[in-house]
Amino acid sequence: MxxxxxxxxxxxxxxxxxxxxxxxxxxxxxxxxxxxxxxxxxxxxxxxxxxxxxxxxxxxxxxxxxxxxxxxxxxxxxxxxxxxxxxxxxxxxxxxxxxxxxxxxxxxxxxxxxxxxGNPMEKQDLVQDKLLGLFAEILLDHAVLDFKQKQLYKQIDEALAAGDREAFLQLSEQWREILELKK
Known part of the structure; x- marks a missing residue:
């Protein structure tokens, strides 16, 4: 072609x-x-x-x-x-x-x-599809990060309630890592 x-x-x-x-x-x-x-x-x-x-x-x-x-x-x-x-x-x-x-x-x-x-609109379609795919990936990554953050928050609360200092420190470190990723 x-x-x-x-x-x-x-x-x-x-x-x-x-x-x-x-x-x-x-x-x-x-x-x-x-x-x-x-x-x-x-x-x-x-x-x-x-x-x-x-x-x-x-x-x-x-x-x-x-x-x-x-x-x-x-x-x-x-x-x-x-x-x-x-x-x-x-x-x-x-x-x-x-x-x-x-x-x-x-x-x-x-x-x-x-x-x-070639159909010039097919190229435009491909670019649009790639952009939509990237956008979907970003949204999914953000949703996964939010889910992990909520889970960690719950686990930190449980460690505090149980008085488990070691678990609290380890989970707090993970919490900081997630906050760094969100910046």
């Missing part, structure tokens, strides 16, 4: 794809030909495996796929009308368009693999 696919590579792939596969939705084929004919638009086209969380994307399926024939998603709104997608793309030429293609053997197709790019 390269990060930088040239316009000519995208055009070549779309031409190859349209010559080798029949789309479920004929209008989607027209839309892909339209994209293929415009170099400025092709600069904004990105082929991705996963369209999740992307602002503007197309899902296009061939007849050999069981996926929905066509979906246009923009700002979390989904439409199955190719014409809506066409006019949006035509009148918003500076917006990135992410395309997920679904066809037989897509996972083993070298032509498709050559134009695949």
């Amino acid at each position: 390269g990060n930088s696919v040239t316009v000519s590579e995208k055009k070549e792939f779309l031409d190859w794809f349209l010559n080798h596969y029949e789309l479920q939705n004929k209008g989607a084929a027209f839309l892909l030909r339209f994209l293929s004919s415009d170099e400025k638009l092709l600069q904004k086209v990105h082929f991705v495996e996963n369209v999740r969380l992307l602002r503007k994307c197309l899902i296009i399926s061939t007849k050999c796929s069981k996926m929905p024939s066509f979906r246009f998603i923009k700002n979390k709104r989904m439409d199955s009308d190719v014409e809506t997608a066409f006019f949006d793309i035509k009148f918003s030429p500076n917006e990135d368009i992410y395309i997920g293609l679904y066809f037989k053997d897509q996972n083993s197709c070298p032509e498709y693999a050559a134009v695949l790019e």
Whole structure:
């Protein structure tokens, strides 16, 4: 999965794809030909495996796929009308368009693999997941420390009540260590 696919590579792939596969939705084929004919638009086209969380994307399926024939998603709104997608793309030429293609053997197709790019939102998701994981770890550590502190407090009270000076001194030292960790 390269990060930088040239316009000519995208055009070549779309031409190859349209010559080798029949789309479920004929209008989607027209839309892909339209994209293929415009170099400025092709600069904004990105082929991705996963369209999740992307602002503007197309899902296009061939007849050999069981996926929905066509979906246009923009700002979390989904439409199955190719014409809506066409006019949006035509009148918003500076917006990135992410395309997920679904066809037989897509996972083993070298032509498709050559134009695949990563979903930029997946990277953001990974960072967010790591931050949430770190936050959860900090909260858990804090909860464990609080629990230990309460247990020690109870044990110190019991040592005082029993008059066990040695246990009291040992537990007090542990108490100081926990207070140091909390600083």
